Amino acid sequence: MYNDTTQAELDQVLVKAVNAFHQYKTFSLAQRANFMRTIAQEIEALGDELIQTAMAETNLPEARLVGERARTMFQLTSYAAAAEQGNWLEASIHTAVPDKTPPKPDLRKMLVPLGPVVVFGASNFPFAYSTAGGDTACAFAAGCPVIVKAHPAHAQTSTLMANAILTAAKKCNMPDGIFSHVYGAGFEVGEYLAKHDAVKAIGFTGSFGGGKALFDWANQRKNPIPVFAEMGSVNPIFILPEKVELESESLAKQLAGSITLGMGQFCTNPGLLITINSEGLERFIQHLKREIKSVSPAKMLHQGIATNYAEKLTKALAQKGVQLISQTDEEIEEGKGLITLATTNGKTFLENPILHQEVFGPYSLIVQCADEKEFLEVAKALEGQLTATLMATPNDIRAHQDLLNYIQDICGRFILNNVPTGVDVSLPMHHGGPFPASTDSRFTSVGADGIKRFARPLSYQNWDDEFLPDELKNTNPLQIWRTVNNELTREQIS
Amino acid sequence: MYNDTTQAELDQVLVKAVNAFHQYKTFSLAQRANFMRTIAQEIEALGDELIQTAMAETNLPEARLVGERARTMFQLTSYAAAAEQGNWLEASIHTAVPDKTPPKPDLRKMLVPLGPVVVFGASNFPFAYSTAGGDTACAFAAGCPVIVKAHPAHAQTSTLMANAILTAAKKCNMPDGIFSHVYGAGFEVGEYLAKHDAVKAIGFTGSFGGGKALFDWANQRKNPIPVFAEMGSVNPIFILPEKVELESESLAKQLAGSITLGMGQFCTNPGLLITINSEGLERFIQHLKREIKSVSPAKMLHQGIATNYAEKLTKALAQKGVQLISQTDEEIEEGKGLITLATTNGKTFLENPILHQEVFGPYSLIVQCADEKEFLEVAKALEGQLTATLMATPNDIRAHQDLLNYIQDICGRFILNNVPTGVDVSLPMHHGGPFPASTDSRFTSVGADGIKRFARPLSYQNWDDEFLPDELKNTNPLQIWRTVNNELTREQIS
Numbered sequence: 001m002y003n004d005t006t007q008a009e010l011d012q013v014l015v016k017a018v019n020a021f022h023q024y025k026t027f028s029l030a031q032r033a034n035f036m037r038t039i040a041q042e043i044e045a046l047g048d049e050l051i052q053t054a055m056a057e058t059n060l061p062e063a064r065l066v067g068e069r070a071r072t073m074f075q076l077t078s079y080a081a082a083a084e085q086g087n088w089l090e091a092s093i094h095t096a097v098p099d100k101t102p103p104k105p106d107l108r109k110m111l112v113p114l115g116p117v118v119v120f121g122a123s124n125f126p127f128a129y130s131t132a133g134g135d136t137a138c139a140f141a142a143g144c145p146v147i148v149k150a151h152p153a154h155a156q157t158s159t160l161m162a163n164a165i166l167t168a169a170k171k172c173n174m175p176d177g178i179f180s181h182v183y184g185a186g187f188e189v190g191e192y193l194a195k196h197d198a199v200k201a202i203g204f205t206g207s208f209g210g211g212k213a214l215f216d217w218a219n220q221r222k223n224p225i226p227v228f229a230e231m232g233s234v235n236p237i238f239i240l241p242e243k244v245e246l247e248s249e250s251l252a253k254q255l256a257g258s259i260t261l262g263m264g265q266f267c268t269n270p271g272l273l274i275t276i277n278s279e280g281l282e283r284f285i286q287h288l289k290r291e292i293k294s295v296s297p298a299k300m301l302h303q304g305i306a307t308n309y310a311e312k313l314t315k316a317l318a319q320k321g322v323q324l325i326s327q328t329d330e331e332i333e334e335g336k337g338l339i340t341l342a343t344t345n346g347k348t349f350l351e352n353p354i355l356h357q358e359v360f361g362p363y364s365l366i367v368q369c370a371d372e373k374e375f376l377e378v379a380k381a382l383e384g385q386l387t388a389t390l391m392a393t394p395n396d397i398r399a400h401q402d403l404l405n406y407i408q409d410i411c412g413r414f415i416l417n418n419v420p421t422g423v424d425v426s427l428p429m430h431h432g433g434p435f436p437a438s439t440d441s442r443f444t445s446v447g448a449d450g451i452k453r454f455a456r457p458l459s460y461q462n463w464d465d466e467f468l469p470d471e472l473k474n475t476n477p478l479q480i481w482r483t484v485n486n487e488l489t490r491e492q493i494s
Numbered sequence: 495m496y497n498d499t500t501q502a503e504l505d506q507v508l509v510k511a512v513n514a515f516h517q518y519k520t521f522s523l524a525q526r527a528n529f530m531r532t533i534a535q536e537i538e539a540l541g542d543e544l545i546q547t548a549m550a551e552t553n554l555p556e557a558r559l560v561g562e563r564a565r566t567m568f569q570l571t572s573y574a575a576a577a578e579q580g581n582w583l584e585a586s587i588h589t590a591v592p593d594k595t596p597p598k599p600d601l602r603k604m605l606v607p608l609g610p611v612v613v614f615g616a617s618n619f620p621f622a623y624s625t626a627g628g629d630t631a632c633a634f635a636a637g638c639p640v641i642v643k644a645h646p647a648h649a650q651t652s653t654l655m656a657n658a659i660l661t662a663a664k665k666c667n668m669p670d671g672i673f674s675h676v677y678g679a680g681f682e683v684g685e686y687l688a689k690h691d692a693v694k695a696i697g698f699t700g701s702f703g704g705g706k707a708l709f710d711w712a713n714q715r716k717n718p719i720p721v722f723a724e725m726g727s728v729n730p731i732f733i734l735p736e737k738v739e740l741e742s743e744s745l746a747k748q749l750a751g752s753i754t755l756g757m758g759q760f761c762t763n764p765g766l767l768i769t770i771n772s773e774g775l776e777r778f779i780q781h782l783k784r785e786i787k788s789v790s791p792a793k794m795l796h797q798g799i800a801t802n803y804a805e806k807l808t809k810a811l812a813q814k815g816v817q818l819i820s821q822t823d824e825e826i827e828e829g830k831g832l833i834t835l836a837t838t839n840g841k842t843f844l845e846n847p848i849l850h851q852e853v854f855g856p857y858s859l860i861v862q863c864a865d866e867k868e869f870l871e872v873a874k875a876l877e878g879q880l881t882a883t884l885m886a887t888p889n890d891i892r893a894h895q896d897l898l899n900y901i902q903d904i905c906g907r908f909i910l911n912n913v914p915t916g917v918d919v920s921l922p923m924h925h926g927g928p929f930p931a932s933t934d935s936r937f938t939s940v941g942a943d944g945i946k947r948f949a950r951p952l953s954y955q956n957w958d959d960e961f962l963p964d965e966l967k968n969t970n971p972l973q974i975w976r977t978v979n980n981e982l983t984r985e986q987i988s
Contacts, residue, residue, distance in 0.1 A: 092921045219709075224929055397961055412951070412953065413952070416956050416957045417956060424588075424599055427980060428587055440720075456906075457906070459924040464910070466888070467888075
């Protein structure tokens, strides 16, 4: 439907982005915020056409897409507010102390934008983590122009969103090149962009293969650039003994909802339930089986995802020592996914790395450990995760401090008696985890702290107040929080 | 003098570091700070032996080393204070809003340590950027154990420092493995450590070759880790027309001091003076020539550095279109460096990338541009730099806004009418710049913000107050600054 953007066109896009950067980075925080709020308005103005187009391209139900549109607009407006509030700038000042040995110069530091950012959106969030999604919002807030490569699975939705951004850019008198939208069915367009000297950072949400390729290209450049690839994970749920003994039924209900939510097509879908053999566990499994059986399968996002799910599922179930517990038994039409629950023991899990891999879709594996020792070994054997969840009573927690210590090292978000699906958009959210969950565990792709991904500190030494950016002037005209001579304050400097 | 640490010994060191991490990361900020302050005391207790040993190994004069020791102790104690103050934790909290759609969970985020850190010290700062230097201090503050590979050029000094750290560790009841000191004459020990799964981050100060090798090894691991390599730069000085016209003599004095300071052996040594042809420039060059001639050469850090300087200097001076302005003309003994000033025109500089490279030592190149246009082209052609300096009057600044805009993109610290040498230890210092000045322009290796290099965010969702770290408890027992429901506050949560 859309032709691949040619290399000559990409070159033009990149020249425009660089020129736009040199103007846009000098725009005030208020101007950036106004642009972001206008984008949110233009998304709303797309009305039902946006929802209908996305429904046709992604198989996602209307209510979900209406909710996701609201989330997308909230991201834009709340990150705009955070951009203006200015805490993300980490402004700090130390005034001169000329009579010290050696004399201390006047130093003032704040975050400044990196330059043009390329964004690769997610197939499972056609609005919130795609064209006008979190990465784009954060880059605009930081002061960077954005080039979005449309996701081939929802290129039409992406084009609508791109037009909304471009309309907002025109309304807000943004420089030409502040936003560009390009197409590519294969990897070539992405590779060209990732390797291009004009590109200064990359945001990506998707598969490990895609994210890792971008990471490698970016690091092999003459001037390496940061890649923020959120590549999903299996999101282990650690179920502790007293909890499963006392609450097997409610726990099963809670987890069944999370496992099957959105046909398991979330990067925070719980793909592993790690447990210790007990009578309570047997009851839990029976409850979970019944709960999951009651869910009707829906169409997956697109045929590619459905095929990929079927293949990975078959492979997982074919591993030695894996037993099927429950699977959708109705005849299902093409494109739907079989909701599946399987189990294995701790020893088998520890010996087979295939069982540690994500199966993107409505599948979970229960790992039944023989004892506490094996339970800890399984925890230690896991790779980096976006989330880890503990299902535990206070007694369980007190008795498993060593386990908690290890789990913290492998996850970006540590949840107690809650489910990992449902990624709240707020400042304390960390969406990102140790590799391979993401390529840079130090940055989040959800929440206003994501703005910092596209910025770096710059120190100004010995500048006259007149020539400093407003953020660092003595009078603090923006009234932002700054660390002045080691103390956080919003006061001006006299 | 010291045998290379064997692979079997390294494996043991790494096992101990991992075990130490699981204890040390649970230690309070006060315990970490106390450990760091005790290290500073133990360094002081080394007394004159430390100074004499370093003098013998590095050729640095006593006064400089006494000053550097004070700086090293100040780093430890001021980063300890910053660690306890807790602003670096970036603690943020959003309390639950259960009646929202979807309901907002209680989320609390703070930085947590990465794990064992390997530090490779600098040859030009045997105290402040070596064994007990900035990287080690930051890692301890963040909650990470440290493994230092002794710099072969000052291994004995390094061993003294290591012993001071180990004594402090014992006095403070630190876990075994909190600090290890290893030796390696070649690159093999470093490579083994950088590729080892137990190592979670690397701090390095030194050459581009060394830093880039570590960066590549770290990124090619199954689980890539961050490398903070500070690799030096040429630190361009941009001299604007009115400034040189009005202040040619004082400018020459100021710059000659910076160029020859410590025999040019600083990563912030100004290696390029970028100017526009004018009568004032000719006067400036004559003044600078005279000033530099008056400086007596001293021995360089060690023979390797002296040989390397001589080779790079010869290569730079042999480039077509480069003219020598001034060079030490006395007979100098082995190991000393020739203080050298050369010049070329803008066109030659733009066409020859060899002239853009750092010549580590007392050498500077004056680039004489034909006009404003060429001046801007030279600015745009430069690689990433730790610092860039503007020598300008207010009129100059107002007339060169476009130039300023471009310079900001290539440096980590932007200086006005001051010299880049003398890296102040304070929070607003940013020591790090776009590649190839450093491998990660988002983090500093000087100042307490360097602590953040060795930490990553972790979100806690839905945890009972009892089980949260003190930093995130409702009562805020540490009285740290936290962002609670989007507002910075030190208040407790009711």
